Amino acid sequence: MGATKLAANPGFSAGLEGVTAARSGLCSIDGQQGRLYYLGYSIEELAQYSSFEEVCFLLWRRRFPTASELKALKKRFVECRALPEEIAPHIERLPKDAAPMGVLRTLASLLCNLDKNQDNGVAANEERAVRMTAQFPTMMAAFHRLRRGQKAVAPHPSLDHAANFLYMLSGSQPTKDEARLMDVALILHADHEMNASTFSSLVTASTLSDLYSAVVSGIGTLKGPLHGGANEEVLKMIDAIGDASKVEAYVRESFRAKKYRIMGFGHRIYKTVDPRARVFKEYARNVVAGTDSERLFNINVRLEEVMQAQVGSKGIYANVDLYSGLVYQALGIPPDLFTPIFAIARVAGWTAHVLEYWQENRLFRPNAEYVGPEPRSYEPVEKRRQDYSKA
Numbered sequence: 001m002g003a004t005k006l007a008a009n010p011g012f013s014a015g016l017e018g019v020t021a022a023r024s025g026l027c028s029i030d031g032q033q034g035r036l037y038y039l040g041y042s043i044e045e046l047a048q049y050s051s052f053e054e055v056c057f058l059l060w061r062r063r064f065p066t067a068s069e070l071k072a073l074k075k076r077f078v079e080c081r082a083l084p085e086e087i088a089p090h091i092e093r094l095p096k097d098a099a100p101m102g103v104l105r106t107l108a109s110l111l112c113n114l115d116k117n118q119d120n121g122v123a124a125n126e127e128r129a130v131r132m133t134a135q136f137p138t139m140m141a142a143f144h145r146l147r148r149g150q151k152a153v154a155p156h157p158s159l160d161h162a163a164n165f166l167y168m169l170s171g172s173q174p175t176k177d178e179a180r181l182m183d184v185a186l187i188l189h190a191d192h193e194m195n196a197s198t199f200s201s202l203v204t205a206s207t208l209s210d211l212y213s214a215v216v217s218g219i220g221t222l223k224g225p226l227h228g229g230a231n232e233e234v235l236k237m238i239d240a241i242g243d244a245s246k247v248e249a250y251v252r253e254s255f256r257a258k259k260y261r262i263m264g265f266g267h268r269i270y271k272t273v274d275p276r277a278r279v280f281k282e283y284a285r286n287v288v289a290g291t292d293s294e295r296l297f298n299i300n301v302r303l304e305e306v307m308q309a310q311v312g313s314k315g316i317y318a319n320v321d322l323y324s325g326l327v328y329q330a331l332g333i334p335p336d337l338f339t340p341i342f343a344i345a346r347v348a349g350w351t352a353h354v355l356e357y358w359q360e361n362r363l364f365r366p367n368a369e370y371v372g373p374e375p376r377s378y379e380p381v382e383k384r385r386q387d388y389s390k391a
């Protein structure tokens with residue numbers, strides 16, 4: 001067979017950088033100025049005045065709720081928090097040392113198998129979005145307690161979403177400040193335009209698969225250390241650095257050895273400080289004051305200074321993951337739950353984007369630029385070379 005020269009694709013962009021993959025009216029980012037908006041509302045104002053429940057409504061319905069709508073959504077969350085009875089035995093059977101993000105992925109998938117409703121209309125999917133958002137904290141808290149040999153704590157009917165999550169984790173009611181801290185963390189993570197996990201949710205949804213599968217894709221994608229998994233890695237890194245005086249040498253050595261990325265820094269879109277990092281930094285500063293964690297906070301501050309001098313000109317600045325771990329640590333949350341908290345918040349964004357995308361669905365099916373061998377003939381096994389490694 002004659003070899004055909006396959007043309008290179010001039011549209012290739014590694015990592016889809018600069019490619020606009022969908023239209024969305026939910027979230028916008030100004031990466032040069034470090035601004036983030038949900039439906040036109042700045043993340044700073046939402047973090048200051050809003051609640052996670054209100055932000056969920058905003059993302060799902062594209063407007064703020066009235067007082068009675070907000071009350072109704074909060075009530076619905078409370079009603080949906082308890083897990084279907086089939087879930088508990090599965091959580092008990094999971095290995096105690098399983099990674100929580102894998103646990104969340106598995107349990108989200110199980111929710112799909114338990115949903116016998118065949119209706120795939122907007123209202124049914126909005127209801128699924130509410131249920132998943134209400135149940136993810138219950139799943140994670142139950143797994144966390146069971147792996148430590150403790151009994152799961154039933155949801156508290158009069159606590160808001162964030163406060164109830166802390167309550168189910170620890171078994172005691174959080175203070176107002178603690179609950180607010182968690183609420184802000186969930187608001188900051190609820191959505192972020194066409195991030196990798198939202199994109200993978202949309203790719204799955206675009207085949208007209210179901211909402212659970214889209215969310216499961218999102219969880220699997222969020223888990224990686226280049227995306228949501230970075231928050232856990234930051235804490236490991238600053239623990240390893242140990243002291244602010246050692247930051248410069250650590251960064252220098254990392255760059256010299258091309259060892260790995262400095263976690264909590266860099267972003268595809270932001271070329272300045274991620275606005276969520278600014279909000280988290282101030283909360284972190286307050287919660288660590290006078291505690292042992294002040295040392296870790298100071299390491300982060302020094303990392304920011306050293307990184308700015310080293311790679312600020314390349315647009316590499318602090319991202320959302322740099323300070324979030326310190327806030328969670330102050331709330332008594334172990335590092336392997338940091339990324340699940342991200343998912344507990346981002347499920348609102350994933351589902352909102354899928355619901356929006358389905359209104360004008362089109363299958364995602366990009367091209368690949370082929371760089372393999374030219375067309376050739378099949379070789380019977382007895383005629384193949386014996387050792388390809390020497391080819």
Ligand code: ACO
Nearest residue numbers: 225226227228230261262263264265266267268316319321
């Ligand atoms: N530390 C050191 N160098 C970095 C970092 C970093 N954190 N981030 C980017 N760079 C450098 C790269 O080495 C590369 O340099 P070069 O051009 O000299 O080769 C350049 O910046 C561009 O890097 P890319 O990987 O091409 O940028 P991309 O947009 O693909 O990556 C990413 C973005 C993955 C977030 C990257 O900045 C990174 O790995 N950061 C660390 C992990 C992290 O914190 N992830 C969380 C991101 S926020 C979120 O998802 C919630």
